[in-house]
Amino acid sequence: MKNKLTGLVWTALLALVYAAVRFLEGRGVLLPYHVQILSLCCINIILVVSLNLINGFTGQFSIGHAGFFAIGAYLSAYLTVKLQVPFLAAVLCGALLAGVSGVAVGLPALRLRGDYLAIATLGFGEIIRVIILNTDAVGGARGFSGIPKYTTFGLAYLIAIITVVAIHNFVSSDFGRACLAVREDEIAAESLGVNSTYFKVLAFALGASFAGAAGALFSHYLQYMAPTASQIGFLKSIDILIMLVLGGLGSLTGSVIAAIVLTILPEFLRGFAEYRMVIYPLLLIAVMIYRPAGLMAGRELSLSSLLALGKGARTHGQHS
Amino acid sequence: MAWQVAALQQLLNGLALGSVYALIALGYTMVYGIIKLINFAHGEMYMLGAYFGFYAITMFKLSLFPAMLVSMVAAAVVGVLLERIAYRPLRNSPRISVLITAIGASLLFQSTAQLVFGAAFKPFPQAMPFRRIQLGPVFITNRQLLIFGVSVVLMVALHLLVTYTKFGKAMRAVARDKEAALLMGINVDRIISITFALGSALAATAGILVGMYYNRIDPYMGTMPGLKAFVAAVLGGIGIVPGAVVGGLLMGVAENLVVTLGSSTLRDAVAFAVLIVVLLVRPNGLLGKKGMEKV
Numbered sequence A: 001m002k003n004k005l006t007g008l009v010w011t012a013l014l015a016l017v018y019a020a021v022r023f024l025e026g027r028g029v030l031l032p033y034h035v036q037i038l039s040l041c042c043i044n045i046i047l048v049v050s051l052n053l054i055n056g057f058t059g060q061f062s063i064g065h066a067g068f069f070a071i072g073a074y075l076s077a078y079l080t081v082k083l084q085v086p087f088l089a090a091v092l093c094g095a096l097l098a099g100v101s102g103v104a105v106g107l108p109a110l111r112l113r114g115d116y117l118a119i120a121t122l123g124f125g126e127i128i129r130v131i132i133l134n135t136d137a138v139g140g141a142r143g144f145s146g147i148p149k150y151t152t153f154g155l156a157y158l159i160a161i162i163t164v165v166a167i168h169n170f171v172s173s174d175f176g177r178a179c180l181a182v183r184e185d186e187i188a189a190e191s192l193g194v195n196s197t198y199f200k201v202l203a204f205a206l207g208a209s210f211a212g213a214a215g216a217l218f219s220h221y222l223q224y225m226a227p228t229a230s231q232i233g234f235l236k237s238i239d240i241l242i243m244l245v246l247g248g249l250g251s252l253t254g255s256v257i258a259a260i261v262l263t264i265l266p267e268f269l270r271g272f273a274e275y276r277m278v279i280y281p282l283l284l285i286a287v288m289i290y291r292p293a294g295l296m297a298g299r300e301l302s303l304s305s306l307l308a309l310g311k312g313a314r315t316h317g318q319h320s
Numbered sequence B: 001m002a003w004q005v006a007a008l009q010q011l012l013n014g015l016a017l018g019s020v021y022a023l024i025a026l027g028y029t030m031v032y033g034i035i036k037l038i039n040f041a042h043g044e045m046y047m048l049g050a051y052f053g054f055y056a057i058t059m060f061k062l063s064l065f066p067a068m069l070v071s072m073v074a075a076a077v078v079g080v081l082l083e084r085i086a087y088r089p090l091r092n093s094p095r096i097s098v099l100i101t102a103i104g105a106s107l108l109f110q111s112t113a114q115l116v117f118g119a120a121f122k123p124f125p126q127a128m129p130f131r132r133i134q135l136g137p138v139f140i141t142n143r144q145l146l147i148f149g150v151s152v153v154l155m156v157a158l159h160l161l162v163t164y165t166k167f168g169k170a171m172r173a174v175a176r177d178k179e180a181a182l183l184m185g186i187n188v189d190r191i192i193s194i195t196f197a198l199g200s201a202l203a204a205t206a207g208i209l210v211g212m213y214y215n216r217i218d219p220y221m222g223t224m225p226g227l228k229a230f231v232a233a234v235l236g237g238i239g240i241v242p243g244a245v246v247g248g249l250l251m252g253v254a255e256n257l258v259v260t261l262g263s264s265t266l267r268d269a270v271a272f273a274v275l276i277v278v279l280l281v282r283p284n285g286l287l288g289k290k291g292m293e294k295v
Helices: A002-027 A032-057 A065-082 A087-109 A114-133 A153-172 A174-184 A186-191 A196-222 A234-247 A252-268 A270-290 A311-319 B002-035 B042-058 B064-090 B095-117 B142-164 B166-176 B178-183 B188-214 B223-236 B241-261 B267-281
Strands: B132-135 B138-141
Touching: A002 A032, A002 A153, A032 A065, A032 A153, A032 A174, A032 A196, A032 A234, A032 A252, A065 A087, A065 A114, A065 A196, A065 A234, A087 A114, A087 A196, A087 B267, A114 A234, A114 B095, A114 B223, A114 B267, A153 A174, A153 A196, A153 A252, A174 A186, A174 A196, A186 A196, A234 A252, A234 A270, A234 B095, A252 A270, A270 B064, A270 B095, B002 B042, B002 B138, B002 B142, B002 B166, B002 B188, B002 B223, B002 B241, B042 B064, B042 B095, B042 B188, B042 B223, B064 B095, B064 B188, B095 B223, B132 B142, B138 B142, B142 B166, B142 B188, B142 B241, B166 B178, B166 B188, B178 B188, B223 B241, B223 B267, B241 B267
Parallel strands: none
Antiparallel strands: B132 B138
């Protein structure tokens, strides 16, 4: 009963947010530029939440998330531009290929632990970037331009919600508990019959496919992809990681909040753009030293009273 | 006949580049051996070293070797401060926290360097007239000779330091068992500080050498060589000093051979492909064996 109520409250809230954005957009309060930023927020939410599944809930350490993002972005763009595939199908294909690559990379790489895994995923991300750089069909070093603008705020919003709900449900399922067990103590989990490799690869592939979907949304949002470090390479992965860490590993609401704040904030700080990359790393180091679990410290919605999200949301917080 | 000459030439160029990787890899491997941390900011020591050298030569009109010395000392100070401020408070935290901090530190150095030194690249002053020396069918430049000379001297010095001095013994002890070393009266904090200083100084030298070699420096120059040197360290067996040298040289040669064989844009992928293969086939590295002494 409580669960149903929570679900209803959430659905109502999310619908309300969407209606509010549309209303304000219609009134001219939100300019197209603002709605663009909101779409970008949704794309980043997908990226951060999906990385959270891998790094936060399963306890692995991937810094190659941009690689999967790039696969989704380029494959979907290729499909819509060159083969006139419908956009949604292209998004699905992008997600699928990213997921399959997740399995392909995960199976060997996830045998490694901690810092080795980090470097291996980083290497994988760079290899993807170099392959794209050398593939003429997707523009090579010149970049891929002329991608139609299919990503709307509504679609990005919807897919972001699907991602958060799917990962939330996954984490609360038996599969998710197995992943948590692997994170807490891999040897103990193994001794209790949890096939740790299976769950690590599962989480990795699932996270990768959502990142692929985010990539597909992104390429049809920006309409141009460049194989640079900041767009699909190392720096992009680090950007996602910063959002994840600041929000808190293992906290979905933390990821969502951090993704929104860190997407919108730079827009306000345009004048200080060159200081952004000084402040972010400082923040990252300070968080690691003083609050290593991130702002949300693995909890969900502990800010609910502050945000006055209502009683429904609070009970939801206790559930997870 | 032509391709053999080309291959030989690339082998020579590869060895020069490889010595630079080896110098950087030594810092990675020493720090990893002693506190089990991949110091992501290590590539930035190399970048800072190049800039320190640049200013020592252009502003203070020093000649090459004094400038190198100044840059080594300055980078050593930065390395020690980095460890004090960012890594030491996290010594007993999960390794992931330290790794994230290291990534943060790396970004911080890059963006600060961009603010202070400017984002555009600077031409590195040529403190030495360029000369080409013909060796039969191939040639070697005096800058490459400089790279070989300086790296060999530094590597031998490091080897002697680690193997024969009291400090080296203490360092090996800390690498093997920190607690036991502490009980034996070794000042572990000091050893770690000195290790960071040594590693940063070596990276700074590599920065200057590359600045001279490619004739340009920029705030992001540390990222790729840093990552590749790390791969070199893993290839040779991380934590093992001679391994870093072997790994570095192999990496440099492999990269240059790929450039000869085909696309030069693929060269960056080589390093990571090597890494993934090594981790899968021989995760302890070429020289790594179980129970082998680690430094």
